[in-house]
Amino acid sequence: MTSLRFDDVTVRYGTTTAVDGVSLTVPSGQVVGLVGESGSGKSTLARAAVGLAPVHGGSILLGGEPVPTRGRHRPLQMVFQDPYSSLDPRMSIGESIAEAIPPGSSRAERRAEVERLLELVHLDPGRSAALPARLSGGQRQRVALARALAGRPEVVVADEITSALDVSIQGAVLNLVRELQAELGLSMLFISHNLAVVRYVASHVAVMHQGRIVEQGPTDRVLAQPDHDYTRALLAAVPGRRSTS
Amino acid sequence: MQRWKSVLRTPLGLTATILTLAVLVLAVVAPMLWTGDADAVDTDNILSGPSAEHWAGTDNLGRDIFFRTLVATRLSVELALAATAIAVAVGLVLGTASFLLGRRSGRLVTAGINIAVAFPGILLALFFAVVFGVGATGAVLAIGIAGAPMFGRLTQTLVAGVEARDYVAAARVAGVGRVRILLRHVLPNIAEPLVINATIGAGGALLSFAGLSFLGLGVQQPSYDWGRLLFDGITSIYVNPAAALAPGAAVLLAGLALNLLGESAAKALGVGVVGGIPALPAVARVAPAEPVAEGAGHEGSDLVLDVRDLEVTFPGPTGPIRPVRGVTFAVRRGEAVGIVGESGSGKSLTALAVSRLVAETGRVDAERLELLGHDLRGPDTRAQRRLLGTSLAMVFQDPMTSFNPTRRIGGQLAEVSRHHHGLDRRAALGRAVDRLRAVRISDPERRARQYPHEFSGGMRQRAMIGMGLMGSPALVVADEPTTALDVTVQQQVLDLLAAIREQDDVALVLISHDVAVVAQVCDRVLVMYAGRIVEDLPAADLHTAARHPYTRALAAAVPDMETDLDQPLAVIPGRPVDPADVPVGCAYAARCPLATARCxxxxxxxxxxAAGRRVACWHPGESPESGIDELGSLAEVEAS
Structure with a gap:
């Protein structure tokens, strides 16, 4: 696994600056949480990393090299927020996963790989012919994770992957993220607006506000002794915190 | 396929399909059977009117017009289909070009299409007829190419819709090429509307052809299509009107058939299931098996809301679906009651039933449904609307859609008072400003004159609450009021709700999927599962003293700032119950670690x-022997 480095990255849409000079490193084998509110630019940063948003300034480096945004080999993969929109409704989950496997392997190898990946995310490999409509939201999100892993990524970007899920299912996906990180040594940029979720999966956290990173550091330090006012405001807003603090 | 079959289930769809099939069969069969009759020259009967021998009369060579009309079906349909094929093919290329070429070149193509669309189709057709020469080939190309821009525009719009979906982005991130994405992800997902529009387009092409041939720009002698027959027949219309009417009727019928087929297919596929759903039968209410426990033994005068055995039923394709199956609860003055549950648990429908907002197809039954002692089950009278309008405030999840975007906020708030309290414009507006101030909107005089889009999400939600406060509500029902809001804004809205409750002793029903939010705001929590209340407990007990295994799992599944980082999160195996398919026994049994045969x-x-807490469980408070299920058994359960 290699590290992902954002160096003074700026993204503009017309005259609005969505991401303003952001520098952030996802070290090898670590999960870095990125928190912030809607419009803070955290999703734009993720989309810029995988080439879905135009970068106007700075550089995004993967292991010291620019992230390839052309060709079949994509060492940076992304998991999207809404598992109801991120899987093609007309494609079986097996096909969706197989599509992301780099070319050059035989049909049998691909099938074996799809089965291995489904097993890895705790889905029955026998269901690879099922259409997404037959799956629950949590199961779909696990398929989406398997698809991201199929590209043999060095770093995975997870953009609010639990916020469209029912609470009972959220836990299973978070457990899976932690398990994959521990087993595969996966590096991950984990984006969420939920501090408790980020606290649970990430070793480092960066707080984004109005396109800038206002604070970053080890999760326990940032959450226990926030330096920036905005981080403090976010912490105070976590439901159920007030009565205890 | 299943969905296409539903087209046949509507009378219109069935008729259109039969008509279209008849036209197509005729196109194949007629020239084989009747070419001889159509070409036979009867010199004794030139330009004669209808007779037993020649049903639609004869033309200037004495040929039978009825048979000629039948035989002309093939050429007419062939030409129309060929032109449609050209239109679809060119349109697809144009429409997908901007997707394939990328942003800059795509813009040029789009501009080209927009200009072409602006030209009247018939003008283009005439222009092409001149370019390609007068004759069938020219006409086919002309009509085909003239139809292409419209089709291109449609394709472009549809492609743009699918392009924005995450699965296209995901395929891109995976390194799948553009052409492959187009073929595998985009085209299959826009095929249905394209096919429908092509069908309608074929009907249109048929008519255009008839028009072109009629103008003498289409099919030339000795070939003939309906337009040509019409052209020939019109010269003798005073002698034999049938000579023009027969091909005219054929054009009309075939064009109508194709258009109706396309439209009924669009309707059936777009809406989902059309017709075929029987109205709800008047089911006799089954008395509850055991006496339903009531909220507590409190006096009736204290009750704001009293709901007993509430059921909400919707008609479904295979029988009535009952997402709310017997809910009983009461809310006292000033009390805050939270309703939690997963999506599909019936929590929102319960709230809608209380405020009489369940969609018309649904039916609400209850043994008792009272707001401030007034029965809400009766017909929708003026008095009842007034009661609901002034005593109940409803706050919805999405503040973007709960205001009319074309009217000023102040006016929309004032309307409530003008309608229900009979205040005049000035007084009502004054009250609106006052209420906006009450929900802590700064500079309320200026804000009242603004439109909803000038408000941020959190402000809009506060204005919505302000609208509820225009009367003097005894109850605020808030359905996921903070789900669409950012965390810092969420806190402001929750604080506001708490303040209102305290100030005016207003009761609050807060519906949320977020256990933490409910635990913070409410006194008492109702936990719903599969349309029933499974537990009713004080909010303080949610994390510590819950007795239903579902409640405990729900509370443990959500990480909070104190969650142990060394342990995996508790998960609830399986998936929520589908309201259309509720199992016998306890609905939670399939996911429950405590489930026994009895469950x-x-x-x-x-x-x-004795303490007024309620629970629906055969094993309340028991703990599973093997701890809470973790991922291993999760996979097992989901695989089954």
């Missing part, structure tokens, strides 16, 4: 204890 056979009643 799978008998639905536990909601029992009340």
């Amino acid at each position: 799978r056979e008998q639905d536990p009643p909601l029992e009340i204890d």
Whole structure:
């Protein structure tokens, strides 16, 4: 696994600056949480990393090299927020996963790989012919994770992957993220607006506000002794915190 | 396929399909059977009117017009289909070009299409007829190419819709090429509307052809299509009107058939299931098996809301669906009651039933449904609307859609008072400003004159609450009021709700999927599962003293700032119950670590204890022997 480095990255849409000079490193084998509110630019940063948003300034480096945004080999993969929109409704989950496997392997190898990946995310490999409509939201999100892993990524970007899920299912996906990180040594940029979720999966956290990173550091330090006012405001807003603090 | 079959289930769809098939069969069969009759020259009967021998009369060579009309079906349909094929093919290329070429070149193509669309189709057709020469080939190309821009525009719009979906982005991130994405992800997902529009387009092409041939720009002698026959027949219309009417009727019928087929297909596929759903039968209410436990033994005068055995039923394709199956609860003055549950648990429908907002197809039944002692079950009278309008405030999840975007905020708030309290414009507006101030909107005079889009999400939600406060509500029902809001804004809205409650002793029903939010705001929590209340407990007990295994799992599944980082999160195996397919016995049994044979056979009643807490479980408070299920058994359960 290699590290992902954002160096003074700026993204503009017309005259609005969505991401303003952001520098952030996802070290090898670590999960870095990125928190912030809607419009803070955290999703734009993720989309810029995988080439879905135009970068106007700075550089995004993967292991010291620019992230390839052309060709079949994509060492940076992304998991999207809404598992109801991120899987093609007309494609079986097996096909969706197989599509992301780099070319050059035989049909049998691909099938074996799809089965291995489904097993890895705790889905029955026998269901690879099922259409997404037959799956629950949590199961779909696990398929989406398997698809991201199929590209043999060095770093995975997870953009609010639990916020469209029912609470009972959220836990299973978070457990899976932690398990994959521990087993595969996966590096991950984990984006969420939920501090408790980020606290649970990430070793480092960066707080984004109005396109800038206002604070970053080890999760326990940032959450226990926030330096920036905005981080403090976010912490105070976590439901159920007030009565205890 | 299943969905296409539903087209046949509507009378219109069936008729259109039969008509279209008849036209197509005729196109194949007619020239084989009747070419001889159509070409036979009867010199004794030139330009004669209808007779027993020649049903639609004869033309200037004495040929039978009725048979000629039948035989002309093939050429007419062939030409129309060929032109449609050209239109679709060129349109697809144009419409997908901007997707394939990328942003800059795509813009040029789009501009080209927009200009072409602006030209009247018939003008283009005439222009092409001149370019390609007068004759069938020219006409086919002309009509085909003239139809292409419209089709291109449609394709472009549809492609743009699919392009924005995450699965296209995901394929891109995976390194799948553009052409492959187009073929595998985009085209299959826009095929249905394209096919429908092509069908309608074929009907249109048929008519255009008839028009072109009629103008003498289409099919030339000795070939003939309906337009040509019409052209020939019109010269003798005073002698034999049938000579023009027969091909005219054929054009009309075939064009109509194709258009109707396309439209009924669009309707059936777009809406989902059309017709075929029987109206709800008047089911006799089954008395509850055991006496339903009531909220508590409190006096009636204290009750703001009293709901007993509430059921909401919707008609479904295979029988009535009952997403709310017997809900009983009461809310006292000033009390805050939270309703939690997963999506599909019936929590929102319960709130809608209370405020009489369940969609018309649904039916609400209840043994008792009272707001401030007034029965809400009766017909929708003026008095009832007034009661709901002034005593109940409803706050919805999405503040973007709960205001009319074309009217000023102040006016929309004032309307409530003008309607229900009979205040004049000035007084009502004054009250609106006052209420906006009450929900802590700064500079309320200026804000009242603004439109909803000038408000941020959190402000809009506060204005919505302000609208509820225009009357003097005794109850605020808030359905996921903070789900669409950012965390810092969420806190402001929750604080506001708490303040209102305290100030005016208003009762609050807060519906949320977020256990933490409910635990913070509410006194008492109702936990719903599969349309029933499974537990009713003080909010303070949610994390510590819950007795239903579902409640405990729900509370443990959500990480909070104190969650142990060394342990995996508790998960609830399986998936929520589909309201259309509720199992016998306890609905939660399939996901429950405590489930026994009894749970799978008998639905536990909601029992009340001495402290007023209620729980519906055969094993309340028991703990599973092997701890809470973790991922291993999760996969097992989901695989089954």
